[in-house]
Amino acid sequence: MKVVVCVKQVPDTEAEIKWDVEKGVLKRDSMDPITNPFDEFAVEEALLTREKYDCEIYAISMGPERAQEVLRNALALGVNGVYHILDPQLSGSDTFGTAYALAKAIMKIGDVDIVFMGRQSTDGNTGVVPGEVAAILGYTPLTYVSKIREIDFQGKRIVVERAIEGGFEVVEAKLPAVVSVIKGINEPRLPNLMGIRRAAKMEIPKWTCDDLGLDKDKVGLSASSTRVVEISVPPPKAQGEILKGDLDEVAEQLASRLLDLKIIK
Amino acid sequence: MGDVWVYIEHREGSTSPLSFELLGIGKKLAQERGGKVCALVIGESVDQIAKEAIEYGAEKVYALTGGVFKNFRSDVYTKAACQLIEKYGPDIILFRSTTQGTDLSSGIAGKLNVGICADAISVYHENNVLKMVRAAFGGRFNVTVVNERATPKLITVRPKAFEMPEKKDGQKGEIISESVGVSDSDSMMKVVDFVKSAVTVNLVEADIIVSGGRGLGKPEGFNLLREFADLIGAALGASRAAVDSGWIPYEHQVGQTGKTVKPKLYIACGISGAIQHLAGMRTSDCIVAINKDPDAPIFKIATFGIVGDLYQVIPKLIEKFKAKLGK
Ligand SMILES: Cc1cc2nc3c(=O)[nH]c(=O)nc-3n(C[C@H](O)[C@H](O)[C@H](O)COP(=O)(O)OP(=O)(O)OC[C@H]3O[C@@H](n4cnc5c(N)ncnc54)[C@H](O)[C@@H]3O)c2cc1C
Ligand SMILES: Nc1ncnc2c1ncn2[C@@H]1O[C@H](COP(=O)(O)O)[C@@H](O)[C@H]1O
Numbered sequence: 001m002k003v004v005v006c007v008k009q010v011p012d013t014e015a016e017i018k019w020d021v022e023k024g025v026l027k028r029d030s031m032d033p034i035t036n037p038f039d040e041f042a043v044e045e046a047l048l049t050r051e052k053y054d055c056e057i058y059a060i061s062m063g064p065e066r067a068q069e070v071l072r073n074a075l076a077l078g079v080n081g082v083y084h085i086l087d088p089q090l091s092g093s094d095t096f097g098t099a100y101a102l103a104k105a106i107m108k109i110g111d112v113d114i115v116f117m118g119r120q121s122t123d124g125n126t127g128v129v130p131g132e133v134a135a136i137l138g139y140t141p142l143t144y145v146s147k148i149r150e151i152d153f154q155g156k157r158i159v160v161e162r163a164i165e166g167g168f169e170v171v172e173a174k175l176p177a178v179v180s181v182i183k184g185i186n187e188p189r190l191p192n193l194m195g196i197r198r199a200a201k202m203e204i205p206k207w208t209c210d211d212l213g214l215d216k217d218k219v220g221l222s223a224s225s226t227r228v229v230e231i232s233v234p235p236p237k238a239q240g241e242i243l244k245g246d247l248d249e250v251a252e253q254l255a256s257r258l259l260d261l262k263i264i265k
Numbered sequence: 266m267g268d269v270w271v272y273i274e275h276r277e278g279s280t281s282p283l284s285f286e287l288l289g290i291g292k293k294l295a296q297e298r299g300g301k302v303c304a305l306v307i308g309e310s311v312d313q314i315a316k317e318a319i320e321y322g323a324e325k326v327y328a329l330t331g332g333v334f335k336n337f338r339s340d341v342y343t344k345a346a347c348q349l350i351e352k353y354g355p356d357i358i359l360f361r362s363t364t365q366g367t368d369l370s371s372g373i374a375g376k377l378n379v380g381i382c383a384d385a386i387s388v389y390h391e392n393n394v395l396k397m398v399r400a401a402f403g404g405r406f407n408v409t410v411v412n413e414r415a416t417p418k419l420i421t422v423r424p425k426a427f428e429m430p431e432k433k434d435g436q437k438g439e440i441i442s443e444s445v446g447v448s449d450s451d452s453m454m455k456v457v458d459f460v461k462s463a464v465t466v467n468l469v470e471a472d473i474i475v476s477g478g479r480g481l482g483k484p485e486g487f488n489l490l491r492e493f494a495d496l497i498g499a500a501l502g503a504s505r506a507a508v509d510s511g512w513i514p515y516e517h518q519v520g521q522t523g524k525t526v527k528p529k530l531y532i533a534c535g536i537s538g539a540i541q542h543l544a545g546m547r548t549s550d551c552i553v554a555i556n557k558d559p560d561a562p563i564f565k566i567a568t569f570g571i572v573g574d575l576y577q578v579i580p581k582l583i584e585k586f587k588a589k590l591g592k
Contacts, residue, residue, distance in 0.1 A: 173453055
């Protein structure tokens with residue numbers, strides 16, 4: 001019984017962000033990185049699953065050298081093993097290239113029942129990688145999961161709640177599955193000092209394109225069908241207006257301005 | 266060639282006008298490419314949805330029906346859509362960047378080995394090249410992407426990014442009824458229940474949102490906001506600080522780790538305007554900020570601001586709107 005959790009390193013949103021404008025990709029080396037917030041929920045859900053069902057957890061991440069930090073963090077939390085997908089040829093991969101590399105790594109780990117992921121990354125913001133990974137592997141796509149009701153590893157069955165527009169859906173599905181989780185599914189724990197110390201000394205295995213048997217036509221900047229051609233700072237909103245006057249006056253002004261917009265009926 | 270498909274989403278056959286919103290931009294893009302705008306409708310029975318799609322401007326409707334499609338299930342919908350795509354070869358497919366649109370587009374991308382442009386806020390042609398603009402890093406940057414080589418080009422579009430097309434009676438359109446070889450045994454999942462949320466208004470669809478933050482100071486603050494929201498027909502949003510304080514459930518959270526919304530009017534009450542909050546709402550058409558701190562960053566992006574205590578300002582606003590709306 002194995003579960004995999006996909007963790008991505010993302011720049012801290014507050015950090016200064018630098019782009020390689022030429023290539024249209026982020027200069028990830030120059031930024032203060034964190035684990036993608038949604039992936040912390042994914043790791044926690046994997047840990048909770050292991051506590052309940054006694055499975056092994058493998059964390060994987062694709063990214064530059066520094067991305068090993070997020071794997072070390074996962075090790076400090078006690079996952080059984082990690083793999084760092086690291087190869088210069090992968091840089092600039094689009095979502096499909098990323099999903100393809102992750103899928104191949106999951107295949108290499110083998111006999112995986114559940115792949116936990118975050119519902120989206122806060123830098124790419126696409127939220128499409130989980131669905132792509134599921135489609136590539138032929139696993140059940142279970143996205144936006146807000147609760148896992150039960151897992152039957154032997155019977156290869158899982159029941160989850162999915163938060164969709166207007167409510168939640170209860171879905172009964174076959175394993176293996178990709179489960180992407182939303183905030184609120186759990187409260188991620190923090191690593192303890194002992195865990196951090198132990199993780200600091202551990203070797204992080206690396207997998208290259210060749211190790212994974214990746215078709216080079218499908219990964220990297222040159223293979224990506226989606227390409228960034230321009231990066232700009234959105235034009236600032238026209239300087240807003242602070243309404244002046246006493247309480248009654250400002251409320252009167254605001255109410256009539258808003259009614260003028262003909263949105264409120 | 267040059268056809269633009271628009272995926273029409275529904276839940277067990279029920280739609281909202283916004284289900285059809287992309288037919289407007291779809292038509293414009295199709296005209297520029299010398300193709301047709303076509304609706305892709307998958308469901309148990311879709312006659313009504315197909316008819317409405319034509320009223321909203323679809324020139325053709327690909328209608329796929331069958332009991333297997335009663336509920337949206339990503340795996341079978343993906344399989345069915347891929348069969349149609351292979352048969353008809355659309356050039357572009359537009360989806361809304363909702364849970365359903367994201368699921369289906371990512372399933373198709375994974376199966377057909379193509380990229381996706383996700384959550385576009387603008388799509389246009391420039392010198393015959395299709396360009397898509399999306400927000401990155403919480404809207405601090407706009408990134409323009411192209412997807413020249415991929416066919417079809419899959420694009421998910423932020424809800425309400427484009428004008429609603431006009432609905433007209435008597436428009437002509439062709440309905441192409443398709444059957445594909447997909448059955449229940451092709452699905453690895455079964456929807457056993459749907460529990461409607463207690464929240465009556467869907468944040469992503471709402472035209473008006475009244476949002477509360479830590480400045481409310483206590484959970485009861487949301488009672489006041491709810492009264493205001495009900496009066497002006499708004500949905501209720503919240504900052505993460507309010508959600509994490511346990512004052513209101515997560516489904517109300519707006520921002521980087523919550524929902525991305527684009528209402529016509531967003532009223533932020535007692536919210537400072539942290540970058541992660543702005544990420545979820547800065548593309549709103551009109552933003553109103555009510556905050557007692559004149560230096561709160563939210564005022565930098567607000568169309569109208571009131572510096573003051575929300576516990577004084579909001580009751581006063583309620584009074585004004587009651588009078589003006591005759592309620
Ligand atoms: C990885 C990450 C993800 C995040 N994701 C999100 C997200 O999705 N959404 C989100 O909202 N935040 C998110 N945050 C948190 C964000 O950084 C801020 O902490 C949060 O938005 C602050 O909420 P707030 O504005 O309600 O509270 P505060 O920043 O505390 O602001 C409260 C405001 O209320 C004003 N105020 C106080 N009393 C009154 C009164 N009586 N009348 C009027 N005004 C008053 C104050 O002047 C102040 O400006 C995220 C943070 C991180 C690190
Ligand atoms: N480079 C990556 N390495 C590991 N996991 C990733 C990577 N990119 C995306 N993911 C996973 O896919 C989820 C959704 O990401 P995205 O589709 O980029 O918004 C993330 O929360 C991760 O779990």
